[in-house]
Amino acid sequence: xxxxxxxEDDDKAVPTAHAYQWESAYKRSWEALEEDNDGSLASTLxxxxxxxxxxxxxxxxxxxxxxxxxxxxxxxFVVIDLSEAMAAPADGLPPTRLECVLAAxxxxxxxxxxxxxxxxxxxxxxxxxxxxxLTEMTGNSSDHISAIRNRSNREPRGEPSLQNALEIARRSxxxxxxxxxxxxxxxxxxxxTCDPGNIFDTIESLKTDNIRVSIIGLxxxxxxxxxxxxxxxGIYSVVMNEGHLKEILGGHVAPPPIxxxxxxxxxxxxxxxxxxxxxxxxxxxxxxxxxxxxxxxCPKCKTVVCDLPTDCPICSLTLVSSVLLxxxxxxLFPVPTYKEVALASSYKSTYCRACxxxxxxxxxxxxxxxxxxxxxxxxxxxxxQERVLMGHAGVGSGRYECTSCxxxxxxxxxxxxxxxxxxxxxxxSKRI
Numbered sequence: 001x002x003x004x005x006x007x008e009d010d011d012k013a014v015p016t017a018h019a020y021q022w023e024s025a026y027k028r029s030w031e032a033l034e035e036d037n038d039g040s041l042a043s044t045l046x047x048x049x050x051x052x053x054x055x056x057x058x059x060x061x062x063x064x065x066x067x068x069x070x071x072x073x074x075x076x077f078v079v080i081d082l083s084e085a086m087a088a089p090a091d092g093l094p095p096t097r098l099e100c101v102l103a104a105x106x107x108x109x110x111x112x113x114x115x116x117x118x119x120x121x122x123x124x125x126x127x128x129x130x131x132x133x134l135t136e137m138t139g140n141s142s143d144h145i146s147a148i149r150n151r152s153n154r155e156p157r158g159e160p161s162l163q164n165a166l167e168i169a170r171r172s173x174x175x176x177x178x179x180x181x182x183x184x185x186x187x188x189x190x191x192x193t194c195d196p197g198n199i200f201d202t203i204e205s206l207k208t209d210n211i212r213v214s215i216i217g218l219x220x221x222x223x224x225x226x227x228x229x230x231x232x233x234g235i236y237s238v239v240m241n242e243g244h245l246k247e248i249l250g251g252h253v254a255p256p257p258i259x260x261x262x263x264x265x266x267x268x269x270x271x272x273x274x275x276x277x278x279x280x281x282x283x284x285x286x287x288x289x290x291x292x293x294x295x296x297x298c299p300k301c302k303t304v305v306c307d308l309p310t311d312c313p314i315c316s317l318t319l320v321s322s323v324l325l326x327x328x329x330x331x332l333f334p335v336p337t338y339k340e341v342a343l344a345s346s347y348k349s350t351y352c353r354a355c356x357x358x359x360x361x362x363x364x365x366x367x368x369x370x371x372x373x374x375x376x377x378x379x380x381x382x383x384x385q386e387r388v389l390m391g392h393a394g395v396g397s398g399r400y401e402c403t404s405c406x407x408x409x410x411x412x413x414x415x416x417x418x419x420x421x422x423x424x425x426x427x428x429s430k431r432i
Contacts, residue, residue: 079123085156107249109144118309120137161196272320
């Protein structure tokens with residue numbers, strides 16, 4: 001066989017489409033841009049942005065079609081892999097896996113505590129064939145972010161231990177009351193684990209204690225991680241790039257559905273509503289064992305704690321505030337999905353009920369309005385609005401109707417009402 005024949009065989013063995021990672025890293029995204037008659041790209045860019053909002057709305061509508069029982073009191077431990085594998089550069093997680101993951105974790109913690117005001121989070125790190133607890137379980141996001149930004153907690157060393165991390169998180173979740181969920185979310189980068197014992201015994205203990213484990217792989221799929229998630233009814237995912245990592249973490253913000261056998265055994269939960277107090281002398285916080293001059297006193301046993309929500313370490317009473325309890329209602333009474341208004345020659349609304357921006361009229365009316373204006377910038381804005389909102393690329397009429405108050409909203413206000421405000425502006429105004 002000649003040298004030329006060898007080269008020819010090698011070329012046939014390598015696929016031509018995205019044979020290497022660096023070849024697939026560049027995409028011809030500019031080919032999707034098209035100029036309009038005036039040579040502007042504004043309409044195309046607006047359509048691309050609107051398509052992304054449309055996909056978000058469609059995904060949220062599908063998720064809300066099936067009514068589910070969701071828990072409002074969540075207890076979650078985030079396990080971060082701080083082994084040497086996190087220091088390695090990755091194509092899809094710049095600049096390194098460690099920096100990208102820690103930045104995404106900070107955002108996740110803030111969003112988690114906003115969406116779950118009655119929830120609490122703790123952080124566990126695994127490195128040097130062991131595991132350590134960085135923060136205790138609390139609902140104060142500043143404590144967790146400070147621990148993540150601490151320089152000593154950003155030094156990857158040695159090899160991880162999946163079993164040690166699971167055991168520390170499991171023991172910390174044992175005191176959680178049965179009416180609260182017990183969850184573990186692991187960000188794992190290594191392709192191995194150094195465990196002191198049989199990890200399958202730990203899996204059985206997790207199942208016995210009703211702890212749900214979800215793992216996000218940062219390198220490649222591992223069979224043991226898949227087994228842990230399957231046995232504990234968690235979710236196992238492997239990220240592809242930074243955007244995919246943020247998307248997966250965002251999927252863990254909302255409370256998971258409660259199993260049917262557990263939801264049927266729900267009962268009345270005893271809670272305490274302590275008021276904020278200021279002390280003349282420093283008083284020891286029962287949770288963090290640190291002196292404080294302001295905190296909350298348990299109405300049952302008079303124990304002082306510094307943060308809410310929490311469980312009283314003495315009498316195990318769930319301590320919350322009325323504000324946090326009211327903010328958690330959006331899981332119990334979600335905003336109904338708005339119905340998209342079909343294209344028609346005329347509509348009953350001319351403005352969005354929330355932002356008060358004008359809706360598009362018919363094509364003829366928009367053209368007349370543009371011709372009557374001497375401002376060229378306004379003419380271009382009206383043309384862009386016409387192409388984006390008047391049924392171009394399947395966008396539709398640009399109107400979304402609330403099934404309760406029958407008011408019309410734009411796509412941006414629809415997403416804002418369902419994802420941020422958690423209330424309908426028209427329904428709230430009619431209650432006043």
